[in-house]
Amino acid sequence: MSERKQILFVINPISGGKHKTSFKKQVLDVLDLQKFDPTFQQTARPNHAYEIGLKxxxxxxxAVIAVGGDGTINELGSALVGSGIPLGIIPEGSGNGLALYLGVPMNEAAAIRRINRFESIEVDCGVINERRFFNIAGLGFDASVSENFANENIRGPLGYMKSVFNVLSKYQPAHYKLTIDGKVYERQAFMISVANSPQYGNNAYIAPQASVNDGILDVCIVHKFPLYILPKMIFHLFNKSADQSNYVEIIPGKNIQIEVDKISPVHVDGEPIELGDKLDISIMPKALKIIC
Incomplete structure (x- = not known):
């Protein structure tokens, strides 16, 4: 019998507000132990998964398996880019945007069984001021929501919706200057999302035509809209028709610069960070292998 593959499960114990105390037992019950020799490690702090990935x-x-949400995937994926080591996903986050798009089962046992096949695809990696992302990065309203959610004591979709309404009550659109593959655009926008994959998570699609392996990023500009339009905007998100809204403009590009009048939060795969008032964004084609 050939030597078993060594795979490391990296568990974020707080992602998605889900208890993961029985996860190791689930793996040992479902994983093909004739093919794989699993090891388990928990994250203990921000950026810990990145450090674990490098090690x-x-x-x-x-292979390295992310047991968490888009933030855990981001940290591990950022470490594994260019290594040739595939990243697996057990979706345990609040939104699970990348996993949903890739068709990774939301059921824990089914997602572990998918690893048994050990089949992978190559996906693109976005880069924003040297920070890597695999799903969506953005600024404006959704980044402010991510910042609020990071400080929310309620995790999961309920906590996220609470953050949406907290921010919505006081949020003001901003002025942006965008340069996309050399062409300049000036926009007053509610938010700007730079999408490698189509959805934020929970099947809310901001860029329905985006693809993780086309070598292109979709710049989604959501213009200021009257509040009474909000239900229709939400409908477009969950109906995969945001690109059909009069208030949404999507411009594909590979080299993108965004300047904003004042420094505001930026989110990278849902994690809020400060990156200043000038953003340089590019794409690394087929930079990471993902088991799916």
Whole structure:
């Protein structure tokens, strides 16, 4: 019998507000232990998954599995870019945007069984001021929501919706200057999302035509809209028709610069960070292998 593949499960214990105390037992029950030798490690702080990912490369693991949400995937994926080591996903986040788009089962046991096949695809990696992202990065309203959600004591979709309404009550659109593949655009926008995949999570599609392996990013500009339009905007998001809204403009590009009048939060795969008032964004084609 050939030597078993060494795979590392990296568990975010607080993602999605879900308890993961029985996860190891689930893996040992479902994973094909004749093919795989699993190891488990929990994250303990922000950026810990990134550090674990770098160490996994040094230690020669055959695969690393993110047990968490888009933030955990971001940290591990950022570490594994260019290594050739595939990243697996067990979706345990609040939104699970990338996993949903890739068709990774939301059921824990089914997602583990998918790893048994050990089939992978290559996906693009976006880069924003040297920070990597695989799903969506953005600024404006959704970044402010991410910042609010990061400080919310209620996790999961309920906590996220609470943050949406907290921010919506006082949010003001901003002026942006965008340069997309050399062409300049000036926009007063509610928010700007730079999409590698089509959806934020929970099947809310901001860029229905986006693809993780086309070598292109979709710049989604949501213009200021009257509040009474909000139900229709939400309908477009969940009906995969945001690109049909009069208030949404989508411009594809590979090299993107965004300047904003005042420094505001930016989110990278849902995690809020400060990156200043000038953003340089590019794409690394087929930079990461993902098991799906």
């Amino acid at each position: 996994a490369i040094e230690e020669g693991y055959d």
